[in-house]
Amino acid sequence: MIMQVRTACTSILVGKKASADGSIMIGRNEDSKAAWPKHLVVHPETNAQTSPTFTSKATGLTLTLPKRALKYTATPEWTDEFGLFEEDGINSAGVAMSATESAYANARVLAADPFVEDGIIEEAMVTVVLPYITSAKAGVRRLGQIVEEFGTGEANGILFADHDEAWYMEIATGHHWVAARIPDDSYAVVANQLAIQEVNPESADFLYDAGLFDFAADHQLWQPGTPFNFRQIFGTSTEFDRIYNTPRVWDGQRRLTPSQTRTPLDSDLPFIVKPDQPLFIDDVTGVLSSHYQETPYDPTTNGPEAHRFRPISLAKTQESHVLQLRDNRPQPIADIHWLALGVSAESQYVPFFSGMTEVPESYQTGELPADLTSAYWQYKLTGVLVDAHYRHFAKSLTDLQKATHQALLQLIAETDDASRGLDPAGLAVLANEASAKAAALSLSVYHDYTMQILAESTDYSPLNFNTDANL
Structure with missing residues (x-):
């Protein structure tokens, strides 16, 4: 067996007023290997007498965990030889998490704050965060605290949601991160790029590490008094982005907001967008199953541009999920873990109620x-x-x-x-x-x-x- 390497994913987050039924939805394709089985599990609630510890098989990071762990669903690897990679799930407090959307930071910021070899990475994030949080914002803060204290070995985006709001968190360097609340009437599609744009430190819609602004100013990455555009300061804008990443964002946005006139090569696609119509679950799964249908870029055709851009759904999708949090229903059936095993475009999104105790x-x-x-x-x-x-x-x-x-x-x-x-x-x-x-x-x-x-x-x-x- 060869150690699994994260290569690419595509994510979507939908606010409650952007959906047709008032539910909040977050979803992602987990892309890495064309043949690498995934399982669905339910972890029961546990109450330990002493604080348990967790040690990552991937990096060796050891964390002391809270005594109480909530029940939660997850989709781990078929083998734990290289770590758990639980990826996504919903806990019994009605909080959803999906981790991670792999990203790229630029050389300038990584030179100033390099990755930490024995820090936290995707492999462990759901396992050490989701069972211990009761809100989306608490999830951001818990993971952020771990990153600040122990560091991370990779740049990532993490999705959180509860019944009130959805948050997107981006970890760019060894210790620096930011998170943005998705407006209720909007959605976001993210594809392997740092996506969050202007950060307002005075707004309750943003969270960030304590040293973020000082770090950027001290290393001449940002001039205080000017807009703090996280994507521009920490991210990348390269030919690779315009072939591999931005076309997927364009594909999602052209499906949900067709009134918007843009191209796959646009480097300034907005992070936050309002849909032209209220969104249903099949609109969200449609984005995650998309491969540029009805465009010249569809790889299932024989046109001259059929393989020009990397599609959202592709052969290396191991599983795709949408975590739907619905109101006005009793908790055991309110939240649905939609799961499509294998290639999302050729599979079926199956609903699993998060209150289940058996898989x-x-x-x-x-x-x-x-x-x-x-x-x-x-x-x-x-x-x-x-x-x-x-x-x-x-x-x-x-x-x-x-x-x-x-x-x-x-x-x-x-x-x-x-x-x-x-x-x-x-x-x-x-x-x-x-x-x-x-x-x-x-x-x-x-x-x-x-x-x-x-x-x-x-x-x-x-x-x-x-x-x-x-x-």
């Missing part, structure tokens, strides 16, 4: 080599068979995804109705049953579809020939 077995398994008892490998098999004859199967796959999404939305509505009058124990049972039903429904549909396209694919062999029907 379907197929989502707990999956290793190398492949094993079709695993949900991860079932969705990957479907994608591989579609890829072999993409133009032939693309429409039938899209039709399948839409029909399955409709059935899953109906299941959520039925679950909401069934929750009325239930006590906490009954709600937990309902969350387990509904999550299991959603997983089984989607897997059954994809199994049948996989068998269908397997049979059809047999006649597309290069060894085929127009034979005489009588022979």
